[in-house]
Amino acid sequence: MEKIQTQGVAIPRLGFGTFRMPGGGCQLVVESALGLGFRHIDTAAMYENEDAVGAAIASSGVKREDLFVTTKVWHDQLGRDAIRKAFDTSLSKLKLGYVDMYMVHWPSADMDLPAVLEEMMTIKADGGTRAIGVCNFNMKMIRQAVEEVRAPIAALQIEYHPFMSQARMLDYVRGKGIPLTAYAPLAQGRAAHDETLQKVGDKHGVSAAQIAIAWLLDQPDVIAIPKAQKESSQRSNLDALKVKLDDEDRSAIAALPKDQRYVKPPFAPDWTA
DSSP states (O other): OOEEEETTEEEESBOEEOTTOOSTHHHHHHHHHHHHTOOEEEOOGGGTOHHHHHHHHHHHOOOGGGOEEEEEEOGGGOSHHHHHHHHHHHHHHHTOSOBSEEEEOSOOTTOOHHHHHHHHHHHHHTTSBSOEEEESOOHHHHHIIIIISOOOEEEEEEEOBTTBOOHHHHHHHHHTTOOEEEESTTTTTGGGGOHHHHHHHHHHTSOHHHHHHHHHHTSTTEEEOOOOSSHHHHHHHHHGGGOOOOHHHHHHHHTSOOBOOOOOOTTOOOTTO
16 A cells, blocks of 8 residues: 655555544454554544554554554643643553554644644654644644644644545645645545545446545545445445546546535634634
């Protein structure tokens, strides 16, 4: 699988998301994904499944150095001491010696961003994580992180799918050599039922969901982390790697509405900033 080089790490462009997979059932799901060939696993403290993800990794037989594991700190744990405590808890649950990426999951309105990133950099310097990143930052925040704090941001993870443009953000992070990781790449299931995507899929003999993933991976510097509990869906997502879109396909998808944001928690930042 193609990987993106960033800040000294190589991230597989198609990862496996584990949002809304709490508890023991998650272990079997992740074991299945690893067995099929996924090597990039995305979890978070808030998902309440780090222990299950760790158990799946331990039982998979996959060499640790062949995996890229991401976890995240929740927005209510962004004090210096709290970040370190949260990280240690995550690492303990995962039963790993290190993670490949540690990310701020959501910003908080009262966070001291330089202090947050400095603590993340300390964790990196101590060998706890190979890289650091941020999720759900608006333009003002990512500019501050990169240009003022000069933090070695290895990825920005935000909502991105065929019904939402991230052109402004993509233009900025590409200019800084930072890949964009697309979460909710299937628009929380909506992509699978979209007529335009299905029409493109029919042309290629694949599903609408596979076209949504292929569209993201068709773009330079974009990583996608769809989740899938069924083995058949996991396999289908991997098979999206084989789909090659043409200009007609790109034009059809470009004509879809691009203003549909589906992840809107009350603590989200001002996206216009």
